[in-house]
Amino acid sequence: MAAIYSLYIINxxxxxxxxxxxxxxxxxxxxxxxxxxxxxxxxxxxxxxxSPINGCSGIELLEADTFxxxxxxxxxxxxxxxxxxxxxxxxxxxxxxxYELYTDYVLKxxxxxxxxxxxxxxFDINLTQAIQKNRLLSSLNQLC
Amino acid sequence: MPPAAPRSGDAIFASVERVNxxxxxxxxxxxxxxxxxxxxxxxxxxxxxxxxxxxxxxRLIDEFLAKSNVSRCVDFKETAEMIAKVGFKxxxxxxxxxxxxxxxxxxxxxxxxxxxxxxxxxxxxxCQGLYYCNILSGVIRGALEMVAMKTEVxxxxxxxxxxxxxxxxVKLLKQVPEEYPYKDxx
Numbered sequence: 001m002a003a004i005y006s007l008y009i010i011n012x013x014x015x016x017x018x019x020x021x022x023x024x025x026x027x028x029x030x031x032x033x034x035x036x037x038x039x040x041x042x043x044x045x046x047x048x049x050x051s052p053i054n055g056c057s058g059i060e061l062l063e064a065d066t067f068x069x070x071x072x073x074x075x076x077x078x079x080x081x082x083x084x085x086x087x088x089x090x091x092x093x094x095x096x097x098x099y100e101l102y103t104d105y106v107l108k109x110x111x112x113x114x115x116x117x118x119x120x121x122x123f124d125i126n127l128t129q130a131i132q133k134n135r136l137l138s139s140l141n142q143l144c
Numbered sequence: 145m146p147p148a149a150p151r152s153g154d155a156i157f158a159s160v161e162r163v164n165x166x167x168x169x170x171x172x173x174x175x176x177x178x179x180x181x182x183x184x185x186x187x188x189x190x191x192x193x194x195x196x197x198x199x200x201x202x203r204l205i206d207e208f209l210a211k212s213n214v215s216r217c218v219d220f221k222e223t224a225e226m227i228a229k230v231g232f233k234x235x236x237x238x239x240x241x242x243x244x245x246x247x248x249x250x251x252x253x254x255x256x257x258x259x260x261x262x263x264x265x266x267x268x269x270x271c272q273g274l275y276y277c278n279i280l281s282g283v284i285r286g287a288l289e290m291v292a293m294k295t296e297v298x299x300x301x302x303x304x305x306x307x308x309x310x311x312x313x314v315k316l317l318k319q320v321p322e323e324y325p326y327k328d329x330x
Contacts, residue, residue: 057216099206103207103210108203
């Protein structure tokens with residue numbers, strides 16, 4: 001069954017503000033996850049400069065043999081990326097949903113400081129619901 | 145999967161939860177009155193309202209981008225149209241218009257005929273220098289700063305001061321794209 005291994009949210013400066021793993025496959029300790037986040041931030045920036053076409057907005061999909069990485073960058077520079085099983089469908093739509101949850105439960109929380117790590121319970125709860133819903137939908141799709 | 149098409153201001157306004165307009169006007173009025181009591185100086189209140197607007201704007205921009213599905217604006221003209229037609233409609237339920245473009249296309253006016261912040265408001269003589277709606281100028285400045293544009297937003301016309309409409313001048317100072325520290329000599 002197509003599965004999500006982990007979710008990362010990086011602020012516009014490249015700092016990791018949210019990390020969640022789903023299951024033991026994607027798990028990383030804190031230092032590693034911070035390192036991966038800065039690496040990804042740099043690679044994403046470099047890819048914009050490497051592109052032969054002007055106006056490239058960076059890497060959207062990375063396909064490796066054991067995983068896929070889908071990345072969404074908002075126009076404000078915040079990046080949302082998810083590491084999932086190869087061939088997982090509808091990740092862009094999921095990332096868009098997570099972006100909306102971020103704009104609601106994180107940004108509208110007056111006690112959340114911009115660019116700082118996200119510690120918002122409502123965000124966690126709603127995110128879990130969104131991931132479960134996505135899992136349910138994709139397994140239903142596979143049955144059809 | 146093709147990206148979703150941008151949504152119109154009306155469509156988004158219709159789909160979000162709304163609050164009683166009177167409550168909104170009263171809340172804003174209470175904020176301004178409290179600021180006047182705390183700070184006493186009208187100039188200080190103007191600055192504080194702008195700062196509050198800025199703090200709102202830096203958060204509001206992501207909400208705007210998420211709900212409206214717009215892609216990157218090609219030029220500042222498109223940005224101004226987005227603010228007037230989609231932004232104002234989405235958050236305040238009013239449509240503004242853009243006019244008075246200068247020759248370079250970096251300075252324009254956003255004109256509001258209708259403004260829910262000022263329903264029932266009259267400025268007394270003691271508050272003559274007050275820009276009652278200054279929170280709006282902060283919101284626009286904050287929001288644009290998060291999408292790499294440094295702007296200056298000032299009031300040209302204010303109905304509470306006797307003009308016939310609300311006119312905000314939005315001037316693009318510079319575009320500040322993300323800078324990455326990849327210099328060869330460092």
